[in-house]
Amino acid sequence: MRKVGIIGLGHVGATLAYTLVTENVVDELVLIDKDEKRAISEEYDLLDAQVFLTGKTKIIIQDYQALKDASVIVFCAGQISALGDDGDRFKELEITSKIVEETAPKIKQSGFDGIIITITNPCDVIAAYMQKQTGFETTKVFGTGTMLDTARMQQAVSRNVSIDSRNVGGYVYGEHGDSQFVAWSTVTIGDRPLLTWDSELDLNQLDEAVRAGGWNAFAGKGYTSYGIATCGARLIRMILNDAKTIVPVSAYDDQMDSYYGQPVVIGKNGIESFISCPLTEKEQNSLKESVQIIKDGLANLPFKQ
Numbered sequence: 001m002r003k004v005g006i007i008g009l010g011h012v013g014a015t016l017a018y019t020l021v022t023e024n025v026v027d028e029l030v031l032i033d034k035d036e037k038r039a040i041s042e043e044y045d046l047l048d049a050q051v052f053l054t055g056k057t058k059i060i061i062q063d064y065q066a067l068k069d070a071s072v073i074v075f076c077a078g079q080i081s082a083l084g085d086d087g088d089r090f091k092e093l094e095i096t097s098k099i100v101e102e103t104a105p106k107i108k109q110s111g112f113d114g115i116i117i118t119i120t121n122p123c124d125v126i127a128a129y130m131q132k133q134t135g136f137e138t139t140k141v142f143g144t145g146t147m148l149d150t151a152r153m154q155q156a157v158s159r160n161v162s163i164d165s166r167n168v169g170g171y172v173y174g175e176h177g178d179s180q181f182v183a184w185s186t187v188t189i190g191d192r193p194l195l196t197w198d199s200e201l202d203l204n205q206l207d208e209a210v211r212a213g214g215w216n217a218f219a220g221k222g223y224t225s226y227g228i229a230t231c232g233a234r235l236i237r238m239i240l241n242d243a244k245t246i247v248p249v250s251a252y253d254d255q256m257d258s259y260y261g262q263p264v265v266i267g268k269n270g271i272e273s274f275i276s277c278p279l280t281e282k283e284q285n286s287l288k289e290s291v292q293i294i295k296d297g298l299a300n301l302p303f304k305q
């Protein structure tokens with residue numbers, strides 16, 4: 001049985017639930033929110049949608065015990081309005097770290113033994129904190145990290161060279177936040193390294209376009225949902241299908257003793273292995289700086305284990 005739980009049914013969680021139901025990704029979906037009325041409404045709305053669909057997804061709401069035999073939990077509880085006008089993801093930390101403290105014991109008590117994907121911001125710090133609070137293996141708790149930022153890089157490059165974004169390879173590394181960076185040495189168009197591309201691409205400008213990508217999607221509506229929900233659904237498929245697909249997510253690296261966005265292999269065990277790309281010296285320095293910001297965020301948490 002394909003069973004998944006979603007904790008937090010705001011813009012992100014509701015869109016993810018809708019995506020999983022319309023794409024028939026799961027047999028059972030457990031939906032949990034601190035707002036009971038919201039959970040009930042989402043259940044009715046999803047059941048209405050199913051009348052027009054070919055698949056059938058059983059919806060269970062507000063039941064942590066039902067998570068016991070789920071394969072994946074997606075954690076997207078938070079308060080997007082706390083982000084403010086500048087989109088600083090650390091502004092949510094005081095709220096979201098408390099939500100982790102509240103929900104992690106309930107996840108543990110349910111007997112859940114699967115993979116936790118965290119989306120909640122600040123994404124890398126929350127992934128780390130969820131791992132600490134649950135005590136689960138680091139390979140079984142990871143954040144969506146720079147997966148969405150990498151998609152934004154693919155888009156930005158695609159726009160500049162007029163080639164399909166799906167033909168752009170490579171990774172955004174580090175924090176899902178302002179200190180992230182495109183590792184240009186890893187970026188390819190087709191199989192060709194971008195750095196050997198003929199046209200005069202302004203990498204600094206592209207870097208900025210990638211960093212600003214989230215803000216562009218956020219600014220006019222005060223949240224983002226489609227990109228991240230699709231990203232979450234894709235990760236769930238990878239786990240359920242044991243796909244062994246390479247994607248950049250926020251995973252724990254014991255050498256740097258930190259979670260951060262980097263390419264890994266995703267399968268039924270969560271993080272199956274790491275893809276160590278040979279970064280340039282400049283990229284390695286950018287990574288160290290970015291990782292330090294994530295570490296400081298975790299160290300500054302007022303709520304210790």
Ligand SMILES: NC(=O)c1ccc[n+]([C@@H]2O[C@H](COP(=O)([O-])OP(=O)(O)OC[C@H]3O[C@@H](n4cnc5c(N)ncnc54)[C@H](O)[C@@H]3O)[C@@H](O)[C@H]2O)c1
Binds near residue numbers: 032038099
């Ligand atoms: N990692 C990414 O790329 C990415 C992208 C988009 C959004 N986000 C983050 O995802 C999170 C959710 O975003 P959103 O727009 O859906 O926010 P939202 O404010 O619309 O929804 C958050 C939901 O969490 C619920 N919630 C709060 N505390 C809870 C608790 N203790 N238990 C269960 N549910 C609880 C709220 O009731 C609400 O329904 C935010 O932290 C946001 O910053 C991350």
